[in-house]
Amino acid sequence: MSMSEFPDAVAPLEDLASPERLESPELDISLGELAHQESSDQLGQLASPGQPAAEDQLAPPGQPVAEDQLAPPGQASPPEQPSSELLPTVSPEAINFLTSITTKELQTLHFTDSLVTISDTGRELGEFTISVLPILYNSFSSCLSVHANSHGSIDSIPCGTSISAYLTQNLETLEHYHHEYIKLKEQPLVRKTSMKKGDDGYVVTKEITSGQNVKSKTLTFTLEEMQGFVSEASNLILLRILAQRNKVPDNMVFLSFDTEMELSPSTYMDLGHRMMKIGKEEKDVLGIQRTVHSEEDGPMSWQCNFLPDGHLTSRVQVGSPVTMVLTKLPHVKQTVEADPKPVFEKKPLNWEEDMQLYFKFIDRTEALKADYGSYLRHHPELRSLMADFLEFLLLRKPHDVVTFAAEYFASFSTLRTEQSPFLTAKKSSPFKEQKDLN
Structure with missing residues (x-):
């Protein structure tokens, strides 16, 4: 069968x-x-x-069968x-x-x-x-x-x-x-x-x-x-x-x-x-x-x-x-083709002309100002520190402002070792390259 x-x-x-x-x-x-x-x-x-x-x-x-049968x-x-x-x-x-x-x-x-x-x-x-x-x-x-x-x-x-x-x-x-x-x-x-x-x-x-x-x-x-x-x-x-x-x-x-x-x-x-x-x-x-x-x-x-x-x-x-x-038509699954993804042309973004983005910028600016103002009010020593640095900077008027600032604020570091009070004119600075001293 x-x-x-x-x-x-x-x-x-x-x-x-x-x-x-x-x-x-x-x-x-x-x-x-x-x-x-x-x-x-x-x-x-x-x-x-x-x-x-x-x-x-x-x-x-009931009938005999051959040995190899x-x-x-x-x-x-x-x-x-x-x-x-x-x-x-x-x-x-x-x-x-x-x-x-x-x-x-x-x-x-x-x-x-x-x-x-x-x-x-x-x-x-x-x-x-x-x-x-x-x-x-x-x-x-x-x-x-x-x-x-x-x-x-x-x-x-x-x-x-x-x-x-x-x-x-x-x-x-x-x-x-x-x-x-x-x-x-x-x-x-x-x-x-x-x-x-x-x-x-x-x-x-x-x-x-x-x-x-x-x-x-x-x-x-x-x-x-x-x-x-x-x-x-x-x-x-x-x-x-x-x-x-x-x-x-x-x-x-x-x-x-x-x-x-x-x-x-x-x-x-x-x-x-x-x-x-x-x-x-x-x-x-x-x-x-x-x-x-x-x-x-x-x-x-x-x-x-x-x-x-x-x-x-x-x-x-x-x-x-x-x-x-077949006596009855089977259920046929309908294959739905996915729509192609739309392609949008890239346009330059001018946030100042976009009202929504402009107001988001204003709101973000105000939020940052409030956050920074709150920090300064909770740390009044920051104003004194920055005032002393600016006053010293304007008095010396260094050519390399970054190195001058590094040397100035290095004195506040707890990791800095004590140095002799007798400084030499050509003492090397850790913030300057060696070639600048020659």
Whole structure:
């Protein structure tokens, strides 16, 4: 089972019980679409009664299983290296797109999409939500936390899928967890896939539980092999960015996992604009198609429509009778642009002509006069001191007034040492430079 769809109401329960329906490389494929996928992943397929289980199949309860078929419950098989065959390559246009993503763009993606899953007859089958939030992840900044959930019930059988992931600004996957389930009474089916980035590369673990039987598989990929890889969570963000930019660049080829956990080319195609009815309003939407080109299963495509702000309005897998649609327009935040700062021409200031500044000057002058007058009244010795100095200055009429004043007031200093009363004519003054005495 995959993220966005649910099994058709008329599908027989034995079809629902097939683990083959759990195999899907796309996060948001509904269960209804799974009935139409021709997945070759047989990891969880049930063997018929009396028939021995194949090497890569799960046997039903009570049937013997080959030694190398199942790992003990809760224990993963040894890591396997990916196929030595030539791996698909990423196009330079795809790398350039990932490196062009800015922090400002990511800040516009922090919102939640909520859609309803309906069958081709118009019956509501479940709900689908995508939530994107900013997060700090270890030493990485500008990271995203992506959570997607799709849950419903078919013929009273609960089923659903969920994804949690942490991504960098360039949509590089740091951690990715994918959980899918169908709760059958006799033999519930569960598929769990986890991926985590390390210093040397990625470790991918896949576990399928059918009743009491558990089979696990672990793969490792180098960082070079995963360059340009787009996980299901990264795909959701990438689609929002394409919708906001209103353009799908040509020749973009990324890497994604197919149903066999093999790296496969993933491409995007612009489907153009069209009018779509959302609630009671007609809105212009942009269509984008994503295709995973799997060598085992062939190409699988998903078509999505977006509003200009990046909100998802519909999603469907090509060939599936189940569609996810937006029934109510989301609340759009109005971005208010700040008015430009006014620029005023600098004019010369003439405070005497400005009445306000002139009266401030008058008031300040009067305040200072009053303050100085009060100080002189509280220190009458200052007037006597200044009078003696002026009288002595006018009597001597020195050429260097500053040095004369320094020598005069130095006699009042408590730090000055006593000197001999017999002064010489050429005695050096501490306030004169030595060259002045020569």
